[in-house]
Amino acid sequence: MNILVCVKQVPDPVEIKFNSETASLIRACAANIVNPFDKYALELALQLKEKHGGEVTVLTMGPPQAVDALKECYAMGADKIVLASDSLFEGGDTLATSYALFCAIKKTGEFDLILYGKQAIDGNTAQVGPQVAERLGVAQATCATGIELADDKVLVAREQDDCQEIIEVKMPALVTVAKLAVEPRNPNIRRKIAANKIEMPVISAADLEGIDAARLGLTGSAVKVKKMFAPPVRGAGIKIENETADNAVKALVDYLSNAKAI
């Protein structure tokens, strides 16, 4: 079975601190990481390969330093890694991003199963997976917490709020993966060293025959950001400090009954 996993490199949101003087948040971004949900997707792909054989390819689209994400995936056990990188791909909305990824997938090969993360923790739209599935014309299932193979179909456990659905999906299929019960495996040291020497195809827009540059990046985006602004602040109210817990609780209960909230 041929499995493709699409991963995105995202900034690591380690610590988020509040600057009380300027009432703004300081986000100290350390290194870049592989989007956490994409690692779950890769873990699932590797488990399926171990059980049923086949090959796992990982594709990312991003700047040249996104190779680090690919090397990590290789060290975890991916057979092949592919980078799609071109300034023409940059700055797109999900429509343009999914078009570029679709073209890159077509160039990379034919796959029975394509796994995506449920969402990327920076853009957070959860739109790219379904939009690539649409362009490829394959079936989709979103928010999977498990996948099993059943002949020419996959059985997908899908998270709903109050239940879990088990869905039978015809292959070829694209499935987006949520948090799993198991954590993704650690990179293997020997593969980590090998990853530094591996030959990796880099796809640029010029390599993609028939690609329509007008549909890429910012130019190809239907969504335009009009403005960014600080969120409205809700004023602070009463704050009880240096009181015994007993007194604080009494004050709170009084407050709530005065406000007719209870």
Added chain:
Amino acid sequence: MGRENSKNVWVFIEVYDNKIRNVSLELLGQGRVIADQLGEKLVGVVIGDNIAGLANEVIAYGAETAIVVSGNEYKDYSTDGFANALTALVKKYAPSVLLIGATRNGKDLAPRVAGRLETGLIADCTDIEVNSEDRLVEWTKPAGNMMSTSICPDSSPQMGTVRSNVFKKPAPDYNRAGEIVAEDIGTKADDIRTKIVEIIKTVQGETVNLEEAEIIVSGGRGMKGPENFAILKELADILGGSVGASRAAVDADWMPYAHQVGQTGKTVKPKIYLACGISGAIQHLAGMSSSDLIIAINKDPEAPIFNVADFGIVGDLFEVVPLLTKEFRRIKNG
């Protein structure tokens, strides 16, 4: 699709367990406002099986027209079936705006449809309004530690998914007159490539419906471990409320994801939101800051949660919470 000749504001009406989801009714409320500003009609689209009765609801909640697509193939939600029906309708009628609730199924469907129509889609909006000058819809949502407003100026329909609980559900008027249009759009069995084969209910009686809870008692990293959520559950039970959590608590596996409040969890709007051991990161605030009353218990007087709390207690939650439970129990038992 091009923008010319597109007209009317559409709301995709999501049916779940034979009922219309609250978020769809909330969208009929805000959809009405937008339609009036544009001078266009409000249309609700219902897709399902045995749903004739729901069309009247759609009109009672403010639409001029309910478009109904029914058929056995739409009994369960499927990406293929619903995307086929909805895109066929959009191509036939060319609405100018299409609103979809940002639920699990809504977020499965919307990108597929937007992709097929080659139009933009703005995810997880918390506000939508019409710009009076260019008459474009402005879609607002949290973006990192800021808010962003986006537009979709050149393609149609203008589409977005919208979070639950950001708009008020309008009061229904069952005397409102409206038009019900039945559209016969079949989807061949072979064209639906997914099938729900089993539904496993989460632990009995443990279903969380944070979006509709009137009181939420939430815990964060300050809870120190999964076992301590029992004290929040006890307090929530006395108050008839539900337990929520910050992402730190969910990521640590102390609580299931369904309890997460915030930008990447639920947006909630309870009468009382009680945050225990939650620092008040902007992404958490994005999910609860429109609660009627916010109460915070945190041992750090500088915690940003106090900047939004109507009532804050600087103290140890392990002392304060059990006392609160005791006090409410005493009041309840008269």
